[in-house]
Amino acid sequence: MDAYEEKIYNILKQEFDPKNLQVKDVSGGCGSMFAISVESTKFKGIPMIKQHRLVNEVLKDEIAQWHGLQLQTKSV
Template sequence: MPSEQSIEQKIKSELPQVYNVIVTDISAGCGQSFDVVVVSNEFESKNKLQRSRLINKILKEDIAQIHAFSCKCYTEAEWSKIVI
């Protein structure tokens, strides 16, 4: 069963230039729904769909085991405008 830590580690190990990964179990700890934010300059020149597909490919096995998955992907520049 995927966990916040296992999802975070998989993204960090397989995605170059990771600046930040925030994984939140939104299923009250039962591991069935996750909200993920990934910040990486690997997303430069990629649209939202391409970014999501990249993360979905990395987490393909994990996503198959859970009920719901949401991912938001930002470059460092985009992230810096959101988080002050």
């Protein structure tokens, strides 16, 4: 995990206290596209689209610099 992936990881870890969290730069290393998977009890009872909105809100400053995001969320 590079420093930027770790930054994103730490932001999500702090906000969602995930049971499982994966952050991967899938842009070939330039930091413009990420694949993120978050499994958290904080998503319990929340529809997937709202889960995605929560993640997008937390990462909005980072996402503004990206070309794309592959996001998976799951309630545990």
